[in-house]
Amino acid sequence: MNEKQYDIIKNGKGFIAALDQSGGSTPKALAEYGVSEDSYSTEDEMFKLVHDMRTRIITSPSFNKDKILGAILFEQTMDREIEGKHTGDYLWEEKGIVPFLKVDKGLAEEKDGVQLMKPIDDLNETLGRASERNIFGTKMRSVIKEPNVSGIKAVVDQQFEIGKSIIAAGLVPIIEPEVNIHSEDKAKCEEILRDEIFRHLNDLTEEENVMLKLSIPTQANLYKELTEHPRVVRVVVLSGGYSREEANEKLKKNEGLIASFSRALAADLNANQSEEAFDAALKDAVDTIYEASVNKK
Incomplete structure (x- = not known):
């Protein structure tokens, strides 16, 4: 593990950018960026266009270490280059x-009110490449829709089981059991989830550390104790479909949490913007997300 990177993630002021839309969500991400599906005819062309979008974001002067601690990449983004270097x-x-690096392969069909991750058959090979590419940690996402105790337990069990393999490979896993913001029982889901996470955290050894990526809780500061657990490097939250303004306002009410936004970060960016307009729009997004992450009500 890179100790300098660990210190930045553990103690730095800022947030983590999520630039990890994968195969299924790439067409939507490109469409929101102003690139229609008739702009490409093959998957290779599609991924080239999304890499161009991510390159434009990453190379922008508005995307810098003063306010951004880390960035989550899609596997193809990790394998591609920016200005002659791997991303x-x-x-x-x-x-x-x-x-x-995002390592999950998408979601399985819903069962017991949740969606587990599909099997990650090439995990060891992917982790090996990630280590060669100086990747610090990984991210993997499950989804919770209903307050089903057995379903939520299965989600957290799977996340931590795979997380231990990632730790063994020398990387820090981001455990992401997302609670759907449209769940009718979102607050109850979050209470069950918190308790399940605590159970697993307490079983980790002193050498086993994780990060958590969670939906912004309905009850402010529900996850404050998670941020203080000795096995937790950092707790970040996703925007989850909220607008940037709404996500920022909700985040400000939660001590110890920082953002890891995707759509809320890139919502105002467009392929047809001038460089000046693009950088200004990205700067506004970065500035407001940073403020929500470091200044709490």
Whole structure:
């Protein structure tokens, strides 16, 4: 583990950018960026366009270590280059921003009110490549829709089981059991989830540390004790479908939590913007998300 990167993530002031839309969500991400589906005819062309979008974000002067601690990448983004360097190397060496990698393969069908992760058959190979590319940690997402105790337990069990393999490979896993913001029982889901996470955290050894990525809780400061647990490096939250303004306002009410936004970060960016307009829009997003992450009500 890179101790300098660990210190930045553990103690730095700022937030983590999520630039990890994968195969299924890439067309939507491109459409929101102003690139329609008739702009590409193959998957390779699609991923080239989304890498161009991410390159534009990462190389922008508004995307810098003063307010951004880390960035989560899609596997193809990690394997591609920016200005002659692999993306993770560029982030760390040129920007001082800690690189993470999304490792999950998407969601299984819903059962017991949740969606587990699909099997990650090539995890060891992916982790090996990630280590070679100076990746600090990983991220993997499950979804919780109903306050079903057995379903939520299965989600957290799976996350921590895979998380231990990631720790063994020398990386820090981001455990992401997202609670759907439209759940009718979102607050109850979050209470069950918190208790399940605590159970697993208390079983970790002193050498086993994780990060958590959670939905912004309905009850402010519900996760404050998680942020103080000795096995937790950092707790970040996703925007989850909230607008940037709404997500920021909710985040400000939660001590110890910082943002890890995706759509809320890139919502005002467009392929047709001039460089000046693009950088200004990104700067506004970065500034407001940073303020919500460091200044609490």
